[in-house]
Amino acid sequence: MKRAFITGITGQDGSYLAELLLGKGYDVHGLVRRSSAMTRTRIDHLNNNPNLTLHYGDLTDGVALVNLVREIEPHEVYNLGAMSHVKVSFEMPDYTTSTNAIGTLHLLSAIRAAGIDCRFYQASTSEMFGSTPPPQNEDSKFHPRSPYGASKLQAHWTTVNYREAYGLFAVSGILFNHESPRRGENFVTRKITKAVAAIEEGIWDHVELGNLTAIRDWGFAPEYVEGMWRMLQADEPDDYVLATGVGHTVRDFCEAAFAHADLDWEKYVRYNESFERPSEVDALIGDSSKAHEKLGWKAQTTALDLARVMVDADREDLARLLNKG
Known part of the structure; x- marks a missing residue:
């Protein structure tokens, strides 16, 4: 049985990804912040699934992440945890950077420190393109226009660096806006x-x-989490744009x-x-032709x-x- 570790499991994408992986027979572990204890409605229906385990933790606690990754020994890690509201990031730039950028560094470092051979998915974002004219693809220039976009860009390049420097199977999914009935009410x-x-x-x-x-460019979240999964099943790690076009x-x-x-x-x-x-x-x-060609993924x-x-x-x-x- 494959084991997956999902940060941000109580969010829109995390809940859909947990459903997808459980349906594929995975043993799923999720990271839950203590402050999220009362906001788990998106995954309440999964509570009785014996293959789902939740762990308290935070991306800003590097030591705890090392211990948790060593304990779980995941085959796949999906880093979906983030401060993800663009407008709020202007009001909380320090927290946004600490969670999104430094949190990603902590998680990648934890994987290395624990000595785990796993595949890593980083949730990047179209906000990294910012003022770059569309259509945007994997080769487009990055020019973020918010603390959120800037923090995600740092996390993106950290993921690329760990892939190139340490041979980690690490990918970034540059996902354009994707929505669902589980989207937060402040979006x-x-x-x-x-x-x-x-x-x-x-x-x-x-x-x-x-x-x-x-x-x-708005798409449907359940389709996009399948794209995340497909990225980690590829023969070689790479970065992909997911969008409707x-x-x-x-x-x-x-x-x-x-x-x-x-x-x-x-x-x-x-x-x-x-x-x-x-x-x-x-x-x-977005231009997701690369994902369509290499992963067989296309927004519906x-x-x-x-x-x-x-x-x-x-x-x-x-x-x-x-x-x-």
Whole structure:
């Protein structure tokens, strides 16, 4: 039985990845911060699976990571743990860098110190491209425009360095935006779809958003975690972009989500300057042809279809809450 170690297992991607690996017969171990003890709803349905084990820990605690990696002896390590909200990273740059950049260094160092022969996946991000014009691929210039993007770029190059310096099977998945009904409610797509459900029920009368003209390449998270897994099954380690190749504005996503409820988004969306970033990333559209050619991976779900899926899921969640009330 293969053993996998997932940091960030309680997050959107971590929960889908845990499901995928358990379905493939893996013994799955997840790293959980003590502060996440009450926010495990994404993996609650996996609690009774005998092949899932959760461990308390933190990416900022290098010594504990060495001991944990030595204890688990994983065949595959997926580093999905991060401070992942771009806007918040401007307000918490030190914590963002400590968790995302130094945390990745701690984990890679723990693997070496424990003497474990395993394969390592680093969750990189399209935010590393920043102001570089689309389409962006593995050879595009990096120019991050936030503490989040900068911290992830440091983690990305650290992963490359450990691959080249120590022969570690280490890969970086440069994933463009990917969403799902499990997306955090402070991310713009989920904020929109949750608002549609609440407005439709008459609970809210509007939602406040920032930049509506930003262009993003949105895909479906379960498809992207399969891409992560495929990267670690390849014969040789390499870095891959995962994206749909199609860009939409935040306004487009709004329109599709509200239209699914027969609502005119312009009547309910209000602009709030406080949601703007100090430095904006105007357009991220990925070219994942390398992943398609070498891994056989291709995105299947479009952003506008995703908007409708997420609205339906938020409708169901709200209906359950109202019934309980």
